[in-house]
Amino acid sequence: MNVTVKSLAEACGVSRGTVDRVLHNRGAVKPEVALKVKTLARELGYVPNRAGRALASYKEPYKIGALLPSIGNAFFDGIAEGMKSANDEFADLGIKVVMKNLQGYNPKEHLKAIDELLNQGCKALCLATINTEEIREKIDYCTEKGVHVILVNTDVDGAHRLCYVGSDYIKAGKTSAGLLSLIAQVKELNILIVTGSKLMLGHNQRILGFESELETLNTHYNIVATVECNDSDILAQQLTYKMLVEHPEINCVYVAGAGVQGVGAALIANGDLSILAVAFDDIYTTRELVKAGIIKFVVCQQPHRQGYHAIKRAYQALSGLIDKNSSTDFYTDTLIKISSNLD
Numbered sequence: 186m187n188v189t190v191k192s193l194a195e196a197c198g199v200s201r202g203t204v205d206r207v208l209h210n211r212g213a214v215k216p217e218v219a220l221k222v223k224t225l226a227r228e229l230g231y232v233p234n235r236a237g238r239a240l241a242s243y244k245e246p247y248k249i250g251a252l253l254p255s256i257g258n259a260f261f262d263g264i265a266e267g268m269k270s271a272n273d274e275f276a277d278l279g280i281k282v283v284m285k286n287l288q289g290y291n292p293k294e295h296l297k298a299i300d301e302l303l304n305q306g307c308k309a310l311c312l313a314t315i316n317t318e319e320i321r322e323k324i325d326y327c328t329e330k331g332v333h334v335i336l337v338n339t340d341v342d343g344a345h346r347l348c349y350v351g352s353d354y355i356k357a358g359k360t361s362a363g364l365l366s367l368i369a370q371v372k373e374l375n376i377l378i379v380t381g382s383k384l385m386l387g388h389n390q391r392i393l394g395f396e397s398e399l400e401t402l403n404t405h406y407n408i409v410a411t412v413e414c415n416d417s418d419i420l421a422q423q424l425t426y427k428m429l430v431e432h433p434e435i436n437c438v439y440v441a442g443a444g445v446q447g448v449g450a451a452l453i454a455n456g457d458l459s460i461l462a463v464a465f466d467d468i469y470t471t472r473e474l475v476k477a478g479i480i481k482f483v484v485c486q487q488p489h490r491q492g493y494h495a496i497k498r499a500y501q502a503l504s505g506l507i508d509k510n511s512s513t514d515f516y517t518d519t520l521i522k523i524s525s526n527l528d
Contacts, residue, residue, distance in 0.1 A: 188231040196229065197222050216279075217505060220247055223278045224504035246281040249499045250302030251311045251337075252295070256288035258416045258443045259468045260488060261313070264338060267492025268311070271500075280500050283307055289415050290315045290382040299323055309333040309499035311350075316341050316386040328509075333502040337495040338488075339387035347502055349514040350495040352486035354387045357519050358394025360484050361439065361463050364521065366404045368481060369461060374399075374406040375434045379425055381416040381442020391441040391465070409435050414444040421447030422454075429455045440464035449474040467520075472527050487517040 190208075194201045199218060207214050207222040214222075225231075251268055255261030265284065272282040283305055285298045295314050302310060310332060314320055316339070324334050324344040334346040339354075365374070380388045392411070399406050409432050414421035421444030429435055429451060438460060440448050445464045452462055458478070464471055467485045474480040494515050501507045 188226075188229045193222070193226060193229065193231055196225050216247065217503070220279050220500075221504040221506070224500065224506060227275075227278060246279045247309070247500070247503045248281050248283050248305060248307045249309045249311060249496060249503075250283050250285065250299075250305065250307030251496070252285045252287065252298050252302065253313050254289060254295075254416070255286045257418075259470070260443055260466045261338075263468075263488030264313070264492035264495075267489035267494075268496050269492075270489070271493045271496035275496070275500050278500060278504070280496075280503075282496060289417075290384045292317050292319055292384070295320060296323055299327075303327070303332065307332070309335065309503055311335045311337045311495040311499055313338040314341065315382070315384040316389075317384060320344075333499060335495050335498050335502075337491055338486075339385050342386060347507075347509060348498055348512040350498060351491050351515075351517060352387065353516045353519060354390035355394035355397075357465065357484050357486065358391040358396075358441075359398035360394075360519055360521065361391070361465075362395045362398035362404070363402065364482055365437070365439075365461065365463055366399065366402045369404070369437070371436055372405060374404065374437045374461075375409050375432070376406055376437045376439055377409055377425065377428050377432070377435045378411040379421055379438060379440045379442070379444060379448055380411060380413055381444065382413055385442065388442045392439075395439060395441070406437075414442065414447065416443035418444050418447035418450075420444065422450045423447075425451035426454055429457075429460075436460055438462040445474065445480065446470040449479050452479050467522050467527070472522075475522065475524050475527060478524070482521060482523045485520040485522055487520070490517050 190201050190204050194204045204222055207219045253261045268282055285302055287294055287298055321341055321344045324346055327334050328345045336346050336349045338351040340349045410428050412424040425448045462480050464480050464483050471483050
């Protein structure tokens with residue numbers, strides 16, 4: 186069925202004249218109406234290349250702000266690439282992604298970054314941020330002001346966001362525990378947990394899912410210590426090695442955040458290759474550690490897909506295709522990688 190100006194106007198709930206003005210960039214049309222028309226034109230297959238070039242000339246693009254704690258954390262490169270893919274795909278719909286990259290989980294820096302994105306005129310925000318009361322209040326403020334907030338990669342408890350796009354961390358933690366229970370050949374697991382930050386809900390959920398599944402499986406275990414590395418490889422190496430020296434009974438290391446390269450270096454320096462170490466995410470450093478047998482397996486969460494769908498949800502909200510009553514959370518797949526299937 187061919188899509189006509191008439192059918193497109195009916196789908197958008199506007200007049201044919203409005204559709205014509207948007208498609209040919211003639212006359213003033215409210216930005217939200219123009220974006221909705223352009224979005225449906227693309228999705229329904231109406232826009233040819235020539236019209237697409239005309240749409241690209243729309244002079245007031247909607248800005249989508251993206252906040253990622255990506256400095257020093259290679260995992261977020263995949264999310265950033267997914268966001269870029271979405272930006273490239275939807276650019277002719279009047280979308281522009283503004284990236285803000287941070288290092289670590291300092292609350293003041295995260296709040297400042299969100300304010301900077303708002304001051305740049307962002308009408309939607311895709312945030313990978315921390316789980317604090319101040320951040321929750323900032324998200325609620327944005328929502329009250331009509332800014333669409335999509336939380337990507339990690340959620341914030343009780344925040345009035347449009348939706349969450351990312352991993353099911355409880356499931357990921359349970360998956361790690363289930364696999365560990367299958368391969369462990371010791372009477373009791375004495376576990377060192379290396380987490381990124383207790384301010385990150387996703388990291389906490391990985392630990393919660395991990396421990397709850399060990400309980401369910403009646404696995405004998407003891408949490409020797411939990412340390413925070415702030416996703417720093419240097420700090421992860423120092424803390425892990427210190428714990429291994431002080432607690433020689435440790436026979437398992439569970440890495441709930443980044444810092445995997447540092448943990449691997451500490452394990453190599455310690456020299457006990459019988460220690461079971463498990464981690465997350467398919468990035469270069471974890472792949473090499475899995476290939477070397479230092480890390481037994483990793484549980485992965487499709488970062489490119491997270492970034493792409495976060496931006497897609499933002500543009501759908503801006504174009505009126507979804508709202509707070511119709512938007513649902515989007516969970517990526519939980520994937521298991523061992524040395525046999527890394528490539």
